Amino acid sequence: MANQPLIAATVRITVKDINNNSILKIFSAVTGLSYDYNKGMVNVIDVTGSFYFPINTLTSVTYTIVAGLSGSHAVVMS
Numbered sequence: 001m002a003n004q005p006l007i008a009a010t011v012r013i014t015v016k017d018i019n020n021n022s023i024l025k026i027f028s029a030v031t032g033l034s035y036d037y038n039k040g041m042v043n044v045i046d047v048t049g050s051f052y053f054p055i056n057t058l059t060s061v062t063y064t065i066v067a068g069l070s071g072s073h074a075v076v077m078s
Helices: none
Strands: 008-016 022-027 030-036 041-046 049-054 058-066 072-077
Touching: 008 030, 008 041, 008 049
Parallel strands: none
Antiparallel strands: 008 022, 008 058, 030 041, 041 049, 058 072
16 A cells, blocks of 8 residues: 655646647656656656656646645746
8 A cells, every 4th residue: 555645745747749749647646756867757656656757748847745724835847
């Protein structure tokens, strides 16, 4: 059974496919997010698994940490 993260976080990632269509994927129970610039990949880890996206096909990444009822913190890359 997967552990629940201590901090509630979501990732919205948009990539372009081979036909230049934008594809949006939303991860709502994120346990990790990492960038591997040597391989050109973004790794999103949530309670369902680990997912890799090529950096050169990204159009946007929004990583939001929900700090509680008082507000949230967001990191946006585009």
